[in-house]
Amino acid sequence: MCGDILKYADLCCECSQGAIQDEDPYGIKLLHILTDIHCQKGQSVRSCCREDSHRCPMCQFPLDQFKEKGQVGCPECYTHLCQDELQSALQLSQRALDHQGKVPLTFQIPPEATMKNCHKIKSKSSDNDLSYSV
Amino acid sequence: MKLDDFLSTVADSCKKQGPEQTIVLSSRVRIARNVKGYSFPGWAKKQERIRLFENVRPVIESLDEMKSSFSDSMDNLSSLEKQILVERHLISREHAARNSGSGLVLNKDESLCVMINEEDHLRMQLIQPGLQLDAAWKQLDEIDTRLEESLPYAFSRTLGYLTACPTNVGTAIRVSAMLHLPGLVLADQINQVVQAVSKLGMAVRGLYGEGTDALGNIFQVSNQMTLGESEKDIIDRLNKVLKQMIEHEENARASMVEKKPKIVLNQVGRAYGILSNAHSITSKETMNLLSMMRLGNDFGLFSKMRRSLVEELFISTQPAHLQKNVQDKLSAEQRDLIRADFLRGKLRSVSRPSDKFAEVSSADGDDSDPNI
Numbered sequence: 001m002c003g004d005i006l007k008y009a010d011l012c013c014e015c016s017q018g019a020i021q022d023e024d025p026y027g028i029k030l031l032h033i034l035t036d037i038h039c040q041k042g043q044s045v046r047s048c049c050r051e052d053s054h055r056c057p058m059c060q061f062p063l064d065q066f067k068e069k070g071q072v073g074c075p076e077c078y079t080h081l082c083q084d085e086l087q088s089a090l091q092l093s094q095r096a097l098d099h100q101g102k103v104p105l106t107f108q109i110p111p112e113a114t115m116k117n118c119h120k121i122k123s124k125s126s127d128n129d130l131s132y133s134v
Numbered sequence: 135m136k137l138d139d140f141l142s143t144v145a146d147s148c149k150k151q152g153p154e155q156t157i158v159l160s161s162r163v164r165i166a167r168n169v170k171g172y173s174f175p176g177w178a179k180k181q182e183r184i185r186l187f188e189n190v191r192p193v194i195e196s197l198d199e200m201k202s203s204f205s206d207s208m209d210n211l212s213s214l215e216k217q218i219l220v221e222r223h224l225i226s227r228e229h230a231a232r233n234s235g236s237g238l239v240l241n242k243d244e245s246l247c248v249m250i251n252e253e254d255h256l257r258m259q260l261i262q263p264g265l266q267l268d269a270a271w272k273q274l275d276e277i278d279t280r281l282e283e284s285l286p287y288a289f290s291r292t293l294g295y296l297t298a299c300p301t302n303v304g305t306a307i308r309v310s311a312m313l314h315l316p317g318l319v320l321a322d323q324i325n326q327v328v329q330a331v332s333k334l335g336m337a338v339r340g341l342y343g344e345g346t347d348a349l350g351n352i353f354q355v356s357n358q359m360t361l362g363e364s365e366k367d368i369i370d371r372l373n374k375v376l377k378q379m380i381e382h383e384e385n386a387r388a389s390m391v392e393k394k395p396k397i398v399l400n401q402v403g404r405a406y407g408i409l410s411n412a413h414s415i416t417s418k419e420t421m422n423l424l425s426m427m428r429l430g431n432d433f434g435l436f437s438k439m440r441r442s443l444v445e446e447l448f449i450s451t452q453p454a455h456l457q458k459n460v461q462d463k464l465s466a467e468q469r470d471l472i473r474a475d476f477l478r479g480k481l482r483s484v485s486r487p488s489d490k491f492a493e494v495s496s497a498d499g500d501d502s503d504p505n506i
Contacts, residue, residue, distance in 0.1 A: 059173045071253075073177035075168060075288030075296040078303075086300060090293075093301040095335065096362025099294030101305045102275070104282045107289055 056080045137215045140204040140240075144455065147222065147244060148445035152264020156432050157380050159312040159352065159445070160223075163270040163369075164259035165278060166297045166306040168288040174298035175236070175251040183235030183251050190255065193284045194239045194248050199277060202242045209234040217454035223261065223312075225249055246277070253298050254306075256281075265376060267309055267369050275365070294361060304361030309372050312341075313379060316351040316429045317386035320397065327382055328353075335359055336375055341421075350421035350448060355379065391433065402430030402487050410481040414470040420451045420477065435487035447480060 054063045061073025063082050070089065072081060090097055141147075152158070168174060172186050187207065195205055208216070208229070216230035225238055229252045236251040249257040260274040288296040294304035302308075318324040328338045337358045340348045355376060357368045390398055405426035408415070428444040430436055449455060451473050457464055464472065 059177060061173075061177055069176075070300070071176055071298045072174065072300070074173040075170060075290075078290060078293060078296055089300045090303070090361065093359070094304065094361035095359040098292060098362060099290070099304050100362060100367070101294065101307075101364035102278075103291075103294075104287050104289050105279070106282070106286075107291060 054082065135204060137204060137206070137211065137218070138458070141218070141222070142244060144222075144449045145442070145446050148442040148449070150263040152262055152266050154265040154380060155263060155441075157314055157383050158265040158376065159314055160261055160263055161265055161267045161270050161311045162223075162259055162261045162309070163267060163274050164257060164308045164310075165274060166254040166295065166302050166308075167256040167258070167278070167281070167285070168296055168298070169255050170286040170288045172255065174254065175232075176253060176298055178235075178251075180235055186255055187235050187237055187250050190250055190285065191237060191239065193281065194250070194256075197277060197280065199241050199246055200239055203239050205237065205239040207234060207237040208232045214454055214457055218458060221449060221452040221454050226252060226257075228252060229257075246274075254302070256285075265311060265373075265380075267311065267373055267376075271307075271309070271365060271369055302360050304359075305363070305365050305368065306360055307365050307368060308356055308360070309369055310354050310356035311372070311376050313353050313355060313376070313383070314351060314425065314428060315353055315379070315383050316425050317383045317390060319351045320401065321386040321390060323382070323386055324353075327379060331355060331375055331379065334371075334375055336372065349418055350425040352421075352425070387429075387432070398429070398433060399435075399487070399489060401426045402433070402435055405430070406436075406481070406484075406487055409477050410484070411478065412474045413478075414467075415474045415477065416466075416470055417451060417453060417473070420473060421448065424448055424451075430487050436484060437488065439484045443480070443484070447477065450480075451476065 055061065056073055056077040057080050058076035059074035061077050061081070063085060066072055066077070066081060066085060066089075072078065072086075078086065087097070152161070169186060169190065172178060173182060175183055175186075178186070191205065194200060195203060211219075213230075216225070219225045219238070220227055220230050222244070224240060224244060224247045226249065229236065229238070229249045232251065236249070238250065239248045240246070245262065246258070246260050249259075258274060258278065260270045260277075262270045290296055295306040297303050297306050315324060315327075318327055331338055335358050337356050339354045339356070341350065341352045341354065355372070357372055360368075363371075405423040409420070409423050409427065424444050424447055427436070427439075428441065431439055431441055431444060453469055456469050456472050456476065460472065
């Protein structure tokens with residue numbers, strides 16, 4: 001959507017950002033929405049958020065302030081702000097880059113659930129094998 | 135309830151006993167937690183901070199551990215009350231500078247304190263006397279687990295608990311112990327030990343944490359890194375470092391008594407002399423001399439003095455604690471006079487240190503300089 005005109009285009013990630021930047025009169029908002037959708041599909045945020053990674057879309061915290069004070073604005077900044085900056089800050093101050101230790105209960109995968117998933121996958125694959133053989 | 139009515143007397147708060155208390159004054163475990171959907175306090179607008187404070191405060195107050203607790207917003211506390219909390223190590227200096235939208239909940243025995251909207255939404259700390267890091271973590275972990283049932287924490291599977299500063303992400307745990315190390319200072323070994331400890335990924339700071347001096351030969355040792363290592367591993371590693379530091383301190387003390395007993399007697403005797411006779415004394419000088427009296431007490435030089443008296447004087451002679459008993463605002467000079475009066479009064483019942491090492495030192499010719 002660009003003004004009143006609806007345009008269709010098959011664009012790659014890089015080109016879509018350029019196109020939106022060039023033509024979207026409302027600027028970054030649409031880019032945010034699209035990059036968010038894109039990121040949710042599994043693409044890393046790092047590769048598709050180059051332009052808007054200077055400000056957190058959730059809290060509007062500017063990257064410059066992180067560079068200046070070493071703190072971020074909200075938990076979402078860890079996902080949306082420029083990952084290179086954050087990574088290098090973490091590399092400088094931390095032992096490793098993966099969390100070890102306590103995990104809140106809501107983030108824990110119950111062992112029964114994992115087992116259930118395994119059974120599901122197993123039964124699905126055996127069904128597939130069966131259909132293939134038939 | 136007013137803070138002054140809630141807080142135990144300094145004497146009572148110093149009576150608590152713990153393992154390794156000759157050298158380890160206290161152990162502290164602090165964790166940072168943030169609530170999903172809110173900006174961190176440093177970036178949040180005042181209204182957002184107030185909203186978070188109002189949502190979180192009743193949850194903290196409802197904890198079993200917080201029965202009969204003290205709870206208030208920082209803007210209801212006077213600057214003197216805030217300073218008293220800092221001097222008792224119950225809140226950080228940074229938190230004392232905060233006002234509306236920030237607050238604290240402190241349990242009855244003053245071992246558990248939750249700062250709301252400090253650098254992070256929640257900073258919970260548990261303090262135990264002596265070396266008790268494992269026990270402190272166990273207790274704090276249980277409290278945290280109960281809180282997470284009501285508060286949706288900001289957490290990432292990769293980065294762990296998310297905090298305002300990336301230096302705290304992961305476990306978001308800061309484990310520290312307050313050590314009294316006069317032996318290493320007198321033996322001039324403290325810098326070597328501090329350097330070695332720093333290389334092991336630990337930070338060594340002064341009495342009131344980051345950017346403060348090691349007054350009274352008191353050092354705070356804590357973990358620096360929070361990501362990539364579990365809470366248990368961090369605590370185990372710090373425990374190992376602390377045990378080594380305790381051993382070094384004990385060796386330094388033993389070596390001093392054996393090789394230069396006059397230095398110990400001289401330092402302790404002078405400390406007692408000045409503290410019990412001075413008519414004006416600064417906070418810094420008081421702390422350093424009290425450290426020597428504590429050392430003397432550890433060597434058994436004060437026959438009837440309880441160790442908690444020195445701990446009590448460490449806190450009671452701090453500026454806000456002196457100011458609390460006086461109506462008018464004191465200048466630094468006036469405080470020095472009142473401090474000296476207070477110390478003379480308190481030490482009146484303490485008899486002068488014995489010259490236990492006198493016979494040993496007569497054969498030692500190296501102790502001719504009384505100013506060492």
